[in-house]
Amino acid sequence: MALIVQKYGGTSVGSTERIRNVARRVAHFHQQGHRLVVVVSAMAGETNRLIGLAHELSASPNPRELDVVAATGEQVTIGLLAIALSEMGLKARSYTGSQVRVLTDNTYTKARILEIDGQRVRKDLDEGAIVIVAGFQGVDSDGNITTLGRGGSDTSGVALAAALKADECQIYTDVDGVYTADPRIVPQARRLEKITFEEMLELASQGSKVLQIRSVEFAGKYKIKLRVLSSFDDPEATPEGTLITFEEEENMEQAIISGIAFNRDEAKISVMGVEDRPGIAYAIVGPVADANIDVDMIVQNIGASGHTDFSFTVHRNEYQKALSVLGQSKDKHFKAREIIGDNQICKVSVVGIGMRSHVGLAAKMFKSLADVGINIQMISTSEIKIAVVIDEKYLELAVRELHKAFELEGAPQPG
Numbered sequence: 001m002a003l004i005v006q007k008y009g010g011t012s013v014g015s016t017e018r019i020r021n022v023a024r025r026v027a028h029f030h031q032q033g034h035r036l037v038v039v040v041s042a043m044a045g046e047t048n049r050l051i052g053l054a055h056e057l058s059a060s061p062n063p064r065e066l067d068v069v070a071a072t073g074e075q076v077t078i079g080l081l082a083i084a085l086s087e088m089g090l091k092a093r094s095y096t097g098s099q100v101r102v103l104t105d106n107t108y109t110k111a112r113i114l115e116i117d118g119q120r121v122r123k124d125l126d127e128g129a130i131v132i133v134a135g136f137q138g139v140d141s142d143g144n145i146t147t148l149g150r151g152g153s154d155t156s157g158v159a160l161a162a163a164l165k166a167d168e169c170q171i172y173t174d175v176d177g178v179y180t181a182d183p184r185i186v187p188q189a190r191r192l193e194k195i196t197f198e199e200m201l202e203l204a205s206q207g208s209k210v211l212q213i214r215s216v217e218f219a220g221k222y223k224i225k226l227r228v229l230s231s232f233d234d235p236e237a238t239p240e241g242t243l244i245t246f247e248e249e250e251n252m253e254q255a256i257i258s259g260i261a262f263n264r265d266e267a268k269i270s271v272m273g274v275e276d277r278p279g280i281a282y283a284i285v286g287p288v289a290d291a292n293i294d295v296d297m298i299v300q301n302i303g304a305s306g307h308t309d310f311s312f313t314v315h316r317n318e319y320q321k322a323l324s325v326l327g328q329s330k331d332k333h334f335k336a337r338e339i340i341g342d343n344q345i346c347k348v349s350v351v352g353i354g355m356r357s358h359v360g361l362a363a364k365m366f367k368s369l370a371d372v373g374i375n376i377q378m379i380s381t382s383e384i385k386i387a388v389v390i391d392e393k394y395l396e397l398a399v400r401e402l403h404k405a406f407e408l409e410g411a412p413q414p415g
């Protein structure tokens with residue numbers, strides 16, 4: 001008998017029929033004697049619809065109120081799932097984030113979880129109830145509703161698993177695991193039976209939306225046994241999915257590259273002709289960071305005649321805001337010839353711990369992109385990743401070419 005946290009994503013609870021399907025799966029685990037905490041997302045498309053409503057009324061809705069609106073999606077699904085479970089004769093109780101008390105900071109729309117009070121949940125579990133918790137939401141210390149950023153229900157699930165010291169956290173979604181690339185883009189992609197925590201962290205940070213990056217961070221910090229599974233597979237069958245492991249086991253798939261990630265939510269900003277002097281990077285990026293805008297890839301050119309160009313990428317949603325912050329700091333904090341931007345770019349990354357022991361992988365990546373005429377605009381590397389920024393229109397082509405070049409296709413290998 002284990003304590004399991006199961007998280008079901010938007011597609012998995014996209015209709016009442018699907019919610020009934022989730023209820024059957026939950027009932028199956030409950031009947032096996034497990035103690036269950038179920039975290040659910042809003043119904044598919046619902047969060048987009050809610051955010052869209054707010055934008056119909058304002059080009060930049062007040063973030064506090066936006067969270068009040070966006071958090072309602074999950075309140076609907078927790079109630080519906082509890083109703084479906086009761087209908088099956090099971091004792092189920094639903095809670096919003098603030099009822100559990102998922103305490104977060106007050107960074108509306110991308111709040112961070114600070115603490116979870118597991119008391120209420122544990123009490124219900126002890127009484128034999130199935131506990132259902134709204135994903136994606138929390139409450140700050142002043143009682144304001146907050147949300148955890150898009151895809152945040154994954155993080156709710158893993159954070160709850162950590163707080164409750166659960167035996168396992170299962171992320172149920174519309175694919176049956178983590179693939180070598182998004183199977184919607186690369187039909188030949190194959191499921192990985194296992195992936196190391198480090199690789200998963202890098203894939204998520206490079207844009208693989210199968211897990212929100214903060215959920216992977218939580219899993220790493222608290223060593224949570226985390227598995228990605230399909231909510232559409234037969235609940236009676238032995239679940240396989242993908243296990244996130246913490247050790248590089250000897251019998252793990254020894255691929256050099258584990259997967260390819262992409263992110264189309266990026267935009268590039270270049271500050272041209274700035275003085276090449278100490279402090280210039282801070283003068284440009286400092287005010288952007290102060291405005292709470294995350295800066296991703298940064299490239300500074302070699303200076304010539306005392307001047308240089310400085311480029312960086314930001315989330316596409318924050319592109320206009322970043323441009324206006326730079327417009328305000330130009331001439332105040334730094335001098336520049338011009339500031340230019342491009343929000344039709346994307347980032348494609350290859351990830352694998354095997355990179356540590358292999359050379360020449362960057363050259364292989366650059367060649368395969370060059371062979372199909374794709375121009376690389378920016379490059380960034382880490383020990384286990386190579387990422388490039390390219391024109392967005394080449395995204396699919398680049399991902400497929402790289403998948404082929406690194407021979408990621410083929411039948412599943414033993415784990």
Ligand code: ADP
Pocket residue numbers: 008009010011012041151172173174175177178179180181182183184207208209210211259
């Ligand atoms: P949920 O609503 O269940 O949270 P998401 O849409 O957030 O589901 O995440 C699942 C989706 O992630 C898949 O449908 C798939 O298109 C996408 N995805 C991106 N990269 C990968 C990958 N490497 N492996 C599996 N799925 C991926």
Ligand code: ASP
Pocket residue numbers: 009010041042047048073135136149150151152153154
């Ligand atoms: N419903 C939220 C979203 O669409 C959270 C989630 O699905 O994880 O981003």
Ligand code: MG
Pocket residue numbers: 009151154209210211212
């Ligand atoms: Mg998701």
